[in-house]
Every structure is written in C-alpha cells, then in structure tokens.
Amino acid sequence: MSFSRIRLENWRNFAQVDTPLASRAFIVGPNASGKSNLLDVFRFLRDIASPGGGFQDAIRRRGGVSRIRNLAARRYPDIVVDAQMEIESELWRYRVSFSQDNQRNPIVKEELVWRGETLLLERPTRDDRADEARLRQTHLEQTIANVKFREIVRFLATVRYYHIVPQLVRDQERYVGRQADPFGGDFLEQLATVNKRTLDARLRRIQKAMQVSVPQLSELKLEKDERGYPHLLGRYEHWRPKGAWQTEADFSDGSLHLVGLLWALLDGMGPVLLEEPELSLHPEIIRHIPQLMRRVQRGRSTSRRQILVSTHSPTLLQDKGIAPDEILLVKPTASGSEVEVGVANHEILRLMQTGLSAAQAVMPYTGPKGAEQLVLFDA
Numbered sequence: 140m141s142f143s144r145i146r147l148e149n150w151r152n153f154a155q156v157d158t159p160l161a162s163r164a165f166i167v168g169p170n171a172s173g174k175s176n177l178l179d180v181f182r183f184l185r186d187i188a189s190p191g192g193g194f195q196d197a198i199r200r201r202g203g204v205s206r207i208r209n210l211a212a213r214r215y216p217d218i219v220v221d222a223q224m225e226i227e228s229e230l231w232r233y234r235v236s237f238s239q240d241n242q243r244n245p246i247v248k249e250e251l252v253w254r255g256e257t258l259l260l261e262r263p264t265r266d267d268r269a270d271e272a273r274l275r276q277t278h279l280e281q282t283i284a285n286v287k288f289r290e291i292v293r294f295l296a297t298v299r300y301y302h303i304v305p306q307l308v309r310d311q312e313r314y315v316g317r318q319a320d321p322f323g324g325d326f327l328e329q330l331a332t333v334n335k336r337t338l339d340a341r342l343r344r345i346q347k348a349m350q351v352s353v354p355q356l357s358e359l360k361l362e363k364d365e366r367g368y369p370h371l372l373g374r375y376e377h378w379r380p381k382g383a384w385q386t387e388a389d390f391s392d393g394s395l396h397l398v399g400l401l402w403a404l405l406d407g408m409g410p411v412l413l414e415e416p417e418l419s420l421h422p423e424i425i426r427h428i429p430q431l432m433r434r435v436q437r438g439r440s441t442s443r444r445q446i447l448v449s450t451h452s453p454t455l456l457q458d459k460g461i462a463p464d465e466i467l468l469v470k471p472t473a474s475g476s477e478v479e480v481g482v483a484n485h486e487i488l489r490l491m492q493t494g495l496s497a498a499q500a501v502m503p504y505t506g507p508k509g510a511e512q513l514v515l516f517d518a
Contacts, residue, residue, distance in 0.1 A: 140226050140294050140409055141445035142181065148219035148236075149209040151176035154475030161465050163432060165456065165497065166449040168469030169505050173476040174449040177469065178300070178412045180220055181447070182321075184233070185298040188291070193280040194237075195245055204239040211474045217248050226294050230255055233291055235277060247274040252288045259287045297409020303399030305392040305419070308371075323399060327387065330361050330402070331369040345401045348431075352424050353394060371398070392419040400428075404435045410445040417452040429458040451505070456498035463491050466501055 147156040152173030166174045179201075186197035201207050208218055221234040236249035252260040260278055267273045278284035285292055303323040310324070319325065330338060338361060346359035358374040371387040373394075387395060396419045403411055417425040436443045450456065466481030481487045481501065490500035 140297065141224065141443075142222055142410060142447075143225050143230070144223035145180065146219070146221035146223075146234075147180060149212040149216060150180060150218055150220060151207060151209060152469075152471070152476040153177070153478070154209050154211055156478045158467065158478045158480055159464075160445070160447070160467075161462075162436065162443045163429075163446045163465050164448065164467050165429075165461060165465055166447065166467045166469060167451070167456070167501055167505050168476070169471060169507055170451075172469040172471045174469055175414060177467070177478065178414065178447060178449055181222075181298055181410065181412055182300050183220065184222060185295045185300075187235075187277055188279050188295040194247065194277045195275060198237075198245045203243065204237065204245050205243070209475050219249075224291065224294060226290050229290075231288070231291055231294075233279065233288075235279075240271075244275065246271070247277055250277055250279070252278075252291070254288065294409065297407055298412070299403060299407050299409065300412040301399055301403035302414040303396055303403075305390070305395040308395050308399075309388050309390075323395075326399065326402075327361065327369040327371055330371075331363070341402065341405050344405065345398060348401055349394070349397055352397060352421060393421065393424075396420060397424070404432065404446075408444060410447060413446065413448045415450055415452070416448060417450060417455050422454045425452055425454045426457060428455055429461055433460065453498040453502050456501065457496045459494075459496055461497040463488050463497075466497055468501060468504055470504070 141162055142160050144159050145156065147153050150156070153176070156177075166177055168174050183197055183201070186192045186200065187194050198204060198207065204218065208216060217236045217238045219234070219236045222232070224231045224233070230253075232251075232253040234249065234251040235247065237245055237247050240246050247262065250260060250262040251258065262278065263274060279288075279292060282289075300321045302321055303326060305323070307320070308323040308326050319329070333341070342359045342361065346356060349359070350356055353375075355375045355377070356373050357376045358372075360372050361369055362372055363369050371390070372384050373390065374384050377383065390398075396416075400413070400416050403413060416428055420428075432446050432448075436446065463481035463484075466487065468479045468481060468484065468487070470477045470479060481491070481497070487500045487504075491497065
C-alpha cells in the first residue's frame, strides 16, 4: 500500500506539483523551501479521514485556509490535493479542491474519487448546490457516504508521521492534553497501548539495533510508575554485577531519537513520514539509515512499506543504494517551490550514473548562496 503520485495546486509553498513517488523517497532542498509542507499533505489526507477529525478540523489545525493557501496564488486560488494510491494491487485516486466562503469557513469546491478508470464520486452534486452546508464536509470522512471507496479511508489510517523531540519525551507533564502527538509528547503512552507481546518483541529488536551505538545497553523495557505513567527503562552494564537502570530522563538526545526512529519503522504497515531522522545521531549511524530502511522494507511479508524522508544530511545521502528516482528535489522560485524527481534532472541523473552518490549529485542544489557571509555576522 503506497502513494504512487501526488498533485498539488496552491498548497503552502507550492503553486503546482505533479510528481511520482517511489516506495522510498528522500526529500531534499534549501531551508524553508517546503520539505515539511510536502510531507504535511499526506498527514492532511490522513487527518480528513481520521475518526474524530475531518475536513474542518484538519484545516483548523493548520491555521485556516489562508494559512494553507500558497502566497503566490493568483488567478485560481482554490487549493487542490490530488493523490494517487496503490492499495491491494489496485489503483485509486482521490482529489479534493477547497477554499473558504465569505465567513472564512472552509468549503469543498470539488471532490472526486476514481477506482482504476471508474469515477465513483463527483461533487458538488445537485443536493450540494441546494444546501451548501453539505460542502463543509468531505464524503471521505462520512461512513455513510464512503462505502464505495472505504479502502482509501483504511489506507489513510495507516499513515504514520514521526518527528520525535527528546525534550518532549522526557517532559514529566507530557501526558497532559496530548494524544497521538507526532513530536513525542505522548510517545511513551502510545507504546503502553501496544499489546505486551508485540511491545516486548519490538523493544528487543530496538535494543539489539541500539547496542551498535550504545554497547553498554543490555536491556530495554517499558514500565509504569506508582502513578501509572509509563517510562522507558534501559539497563547499562558496568563494573557492578547487575549494572544500573536509567529512565528516559537520563537518555541522551541521540538515544531517544534513535528509539523513535526504530519504533517508527516498526510501527504499522502503511506509509511512514520521517523528518530529519539524522538529528542528534553520530555520522556512522546516519550513514547506515538508508540501508536500515531498505532492510525494514524487505522484511515485510505482505508489501514493501513506503518511507518518505526529509533530510539535510549529506552523510545520509552518501549511500550508493539511493537511486535517482528516490530523490525529490524541492527548488524555491519566485512563484512558489517546485519539486523535481532526481531521475528527471539530466545533470543529477548523469552524475549518479557515473557512480557519484546522491549527496555529491544533489546537495550542491540545496545550499544557500552566499552562506560564507555568515562569518561576517557582528555580535
């Protein structure tokens, strides 16, 4: 199950995007070019289809239509999200166009669903035009209306986004008001809801992988304290026979970030969205992340899990196993950012075909011009 193509119009940084997606994609580009906003479109689709969420809530979380709409939008200001998906070896496509009414309420302008070449849904309908309040919701989020394309709803529910912030994981008040926080506010609470057998099996796999970077770590487990709050415990070996236990409060940023990354790769079967997985990690660990991702994909018994990654790391992109069609280069322009697949850029393709890594072929496109002038900063 995966996204095979994404088309966007007036979505945040992007005036227009139309790009294929491989089972693994590395999104690269300058700062503030829109890498995170490109990942966010997949979260947006998931939020629309989520129970307790929906179209209105998904837009509210992002600050309203005016915050989502591309600032350079001109003649056609409607925002369009058009996703093509492969689900159970079948091609699906979902397209939603939206704007806001005179009271700044989000309103659906168009909603279409295809199964293969067959059009299953086309809105607005005659009833929609007679009662515009109906256009404040998508049919994707309505169980009565989405019967013919509920496969899309189930697929979107499998999308996972992780950008673990170690400080939030350590926060003693992290459980207050947070639910399914992608930044780790309730990360340990999420772990505690997993079936114990599954949880223990995953933690053993994570522990084995982490011992590469933390050789003293001999055991990893999750336990609740007397108040009922879960804590991640690691036992570190030293001269005492039984070693010493530490909680997440004592883990380094790199250790917590690595736990979050490994958990993200093990959690679920649908697409996983990762932002800068290299943060706080040693270069020797970062260098092997692409191979780790590929190994996880190959280990899937049913289908290869899609992994979409944003990164600034030349070390991560040094892996010679990264193919040109796995590179998504985000390029800022005066009318909004563009997205170019590495295989469509003749220079990048030529360089990678001669044996250069993605880092050598792509990173020169992502550096800010005049960065050397930073040394002139007068404190």
